[in-house]
Amino acid sequence: MEEMEKVAREFFMLPLEEKEKYPMEPGGIQGYGHAFVFSDDQKLDWCNMLALGVEPAFIRRPNLWPTTPANFSETLEKYSVRIRELCLRLLEHIAAALRLAPGRFNGMFGEAVQAVRMNFYPPCPRPELVLGLSPHSDGSAVTVLQQDTAFAGLQVLRDGAWVAVQPIRHALVVNVGDTLEVLTNGRYKSVEHRAVASGEHDRLSVVTFYAPAYDVELGPLPEFVADGEPCRYRRYNHGEYSRHYVTSRLQGKKTLEFAKI
Ligand SMILES: O=C(O)CCC(=O)C(=O)O
Numbered sequence: 001m002e003e004m005e006k007v008a009r010e011f012f013m014l015p016l017e018e019k020e021k022y023p024m025e026p027g028g029i030q031g032y033g034h035a036f037v038f039s040d041d042q043k044l045d046w047c048n049m050l051a052l053g054v055e056p057a058f059i060r061r062p063n064l065w066p067t068t069p070a071n072f073s074e075t076l077e078k079y080s081v082r083i084r085e086l087c088l089r090l091l092e093h094i095a096a097a098l099r100l101a102p103g104r105f106n107g108m109f110g111e112a113v114q115a116v117r118m119n120f121y122p123p124c125p126r127p128e129l130v131l132g133l134s135p136h137s138d139g140s141a142v143t144v145l146q147q148d149t150a151f152a153g154l155q156v157l158r159d160g161a162w163v164a165v166q167p168i169r170h171a172l173v174v175n176v177g178d179t180l181e182v183l184t185n186g187r188y189k190s191v192e193h194r195a196v197a198s199g200e201h202d203r204l205s206v207v208t209f210y211a212p213a214y215d216v217e218l219g220p221l222p223e224f225v226a227d228g229e230p231c232r233y234r235r236y237n238h239g240e241y242s243r244h245y246v247t248s249r250l251q252g253k254k255t256l257e258f259a260k261i
């Protein structure tokens with residue numbers, strides 16, 4: 001984790017022209033820049049991102065993996081293997097907690113997609129005027145987030161109020177994403193969250209999204225619509241949901257309406 005934080009920070013500290021060698025194309029989802037920008041007059045979030053697809057191999061864009069610092073790719077590779085193991089274990093525990101058959105989620109995501117987004121929030125002269133990252137839920141099944149400890153920038157919406165997630169050294173934050181909300185017919189709710197900027201501190205987060213393959217079709221599991229319980233989400237193709245997600249502005253949990261009945 002420390003090594004990952006170090007190389008990510010080193011990357012964001014590079015001169016702009018160096019970082020711009022890995023540009024996120026307009027409407028693109030990988031590379032360095034601003035995601036979720038759809039118009040010239042949109043107020044931007046106070047954040048720079050480097051987003052990279054990691055698994056399966058065909059989603060990788062090797063030309064967008066920074067070559068400086070020199071050990072960036074190797075570090076991300078090692079980190080991602082470990083985080084993937086963690087995601088699989090989390091899903092096993094979630095299945096147990098929901099009293100599903102052991103391994104119920106195994107294979108359900110096809111060749112699961114793992115992507116990483118590194119967010120760097122510089123200190124902001126007027127933090128009351130902008131957000132670091134607008135409110136949203138993640139489109140993933142689970143998200144594993146690492147953040148540095150200088151400033152509590154991540155907030156989750158609980159009972160209508162924003163609550164800061166206090167960073168704990170060497171601790172990871174796990175967020176439930178939209179996919180789990182759908183699969184569990186709403187028993188698990190994807191968490192609405194945002195990041196705020198700080199007037200004094202910069203902040204780095206390294207965020208891994210673990211999600212179904214694009215060709216997977218999913219909907220609420222039969223276990224959760226038995227006994228006449230209404231089915232709250234329709235079946236859909238996850239690739240379509242992903243496209244819908246990345247072509248919409250971040251607006252709380254609005255993207256999930258795509259799947260609601
Ligand atoms: O920086 C953070 O803590 C939030 C990042 C986040 O929610 C995301 O990248 O989806």
Ligand SMILES: [Fe+2]
Nearest residue numbers: 136137138193
């Ligand atoms: Fe998020």
